Amino acid sequence: MRKTIIIFVILITSTVTYGQTLLNGQVEVAKKEIVKEGDLVAVDLLLDLSKLEIKSNQLYELTPSFVSDSNKEELPKIQIVGRNKELFLKRNEKNPYGYRIRRKNRKSQEYHYQVVVPHQEWMNRSTFVMDEDQCGCNSVVLASAQNSITSVDLIQEFIPSLVFIKPEAEVKNRNEIGKAYLDFQVGKTHILETFRNNPTELAKVNQLFDEINKDENLTIKGIAIHGYASPEGSYSLNSKLASERAQAFKQYLTSKHHFKGYEIQVDSTPEDWEGLRKYVVNSTINDKEAILSIIDNAMDPDPKEWKLKATYPEQYRELLQNCYPALRRSEYIIDYTVRAFSVEEAKVLLKTKPQLLSLEEMYLIAQTYEVGSDEFQEVFDIAVRMYPKDPIANLNAANISLSKKNLEDAQRYLDRVEGDRAEKIHAQGVLEAMKGNLQEAKKLFEKAEQLGISEARENLEKIK
Structure with a gap:
């Protein structure tokens, strides 16, 4: 709309x-x-x-x-x-x-x-x-x-008609993604809560789960855990460790938090060669290209790991110390829904937890303020920060920038909107008119009018 x-x-x-x-x-x-x-x-x-x-x-x-x-x-x-x-x-x-x-x-x-x-x-x-x-x-x-x-x-007074778009209502599906870098005894899969850095890691995990579980505005719909091991050692052992440590993490969570109505899904990757490759690409390690060639080789994991260790022992020790510990982890995703809010509730959350609001809820907040006021503009500024890739958020933010005569920001928001959407063409026409490019603005307004933007005709009359 x-x-x-x-x-x-x-x-x-x-x-x-x-x-x-x-x-x-x-x-x-x-x-x-x-x-x-x-x-x-x-x-x-x-x-x-x-x-x-x-x-x-x-x-x-x-x-x-x-x-x-x-x-x-x-x-x-x-x-x-x-x-x-x-x-x-x-x-x-x-x-x-x-x-x-x-x-x-x-x-x-x-x-x-x-x-x-x-x-x-x-x-x-x-x-x-x-x-x-x-x-x-x-x-x-x-x-x-x-x-x-x-x-x-000689650019005459130009009072453009700006087309703001009301987003559609949505079911607010959200998720939180985290990583737990837990320490285990060599070859073991049982979580020791006081072992090495585990108290710090587990405290972060528990805090996140507590916040979501205790927030009455949120309803958890599912949890997925994915365990990873590093390429060090045999593939069969790493497969066992990655799977059983991910299961141990699930058991730890169920012992500490109350989950109901859904299953916690568990999966694992025996050896995180992709993570190893990313580390090497971004590093300054010696013989980088040769090491990447080994990593990208299609040979089985055990011969590959042996070749890397035997050919580049110094670099392998560096990877053991600086890279492999971070490859051993459990990643988790918490999927949840957020309830709908009244406008008054949404106004409070806009200042404290804007991530819980939909674009439609933010739009409805804006309608309670005087058009063009600081409060009106702030709502759309927050909306585009929360939804930086959303086309409607960017189009509305572009219109706010145009109303503030900030043409550089307006162009930046319009550039984020892909395709030849009618509202984008119209906003680009307003921008060109404000820059004094009236012939280009006329072409854009004419095209926008053909695509159903009635306000384009109003702006065409204003730049005659």
Whole structure:
């Protein structure tokens, strides 16, 4: 289920600045305003000529322009003329020039320049400049200069409609995965609780099982134990040790905790060659590639272990000391379900145990807060941290980032969503519009609309 939420994301409405000078400080641009209005750009300049002294036959031409790295759009020139120059021009032109002012020296004087030009997308991020030409007789250019008037940002106010997705309700199946590195007497399978490091390992195991067993919100559905032995010694003995030590771990757990309604499944791997390989790959051990070649060989385990020990005795002793102890372990998985929570219960858990909440429960929490508020945004931030691979969590988090104008994070969340999902295309369109790439945004909104996102049409209207 989708929900449209409009969050006010104000980018730029127009470019308005004050107090720029031209012609060596003699002319002040008292005000300049550049506004995009639909498919047009309106330029409004107010020039204060009060300080300008001009000779009777003199002419200044000011040429306003939009410029970018590879584009330039000149606007109609502004002519400032002396008395005789004005008379000369009038006698020799068929049509009076519309952007000319005759300067009256030593008098306060302003000129209001207004022009409208077609909008071009490159103007959205451009510079507004003023070219200056001082002309003498026969309009010969005596001096030229250029002034950068202002940086232009013509991206209009954009208030996107953001599409948040309500996740489906789910049965909350969870699991906890742990490893117990228990010490056994040589060749034995009985667990001695006080032997070597066993008190520490067993305390960690018991704490986890107690927490799950005593939590009334959780219901254990199954436990699986998998025992591993290292490749040291014969395969037959290791097979026996891995299996019987895993069974001993099961018996220990059933003696300490109350389990009912399900069986504890037990399995074993006689020799953990895969774990040995992973250790070697990540190590700096000498002759690494040759040792890996032996490990990957398809020969039986006992000849393989003998060849490794005989060919590389020094490295084998290193593995015995640093790697093999960690290969001897019992891994366990506790599968459980979490009950459904009311919104008020979920609000408490969001601060203490958010892992117990579903995405739907988090979404319902968000609906109790004002749209765009810190609390509203925090819920979706927590949701994506708890479910970093979930497409809905990432799409909603992308919309939150867009509402905060954090375009980099928004793109990062969108990149996690695979495929051409309609909501992703729409959110990407919002992002492109906020970056000023309006043509790309238009394409994405059109595609999203075709895929059933009605909000895309609203956003298309807003970027026209």
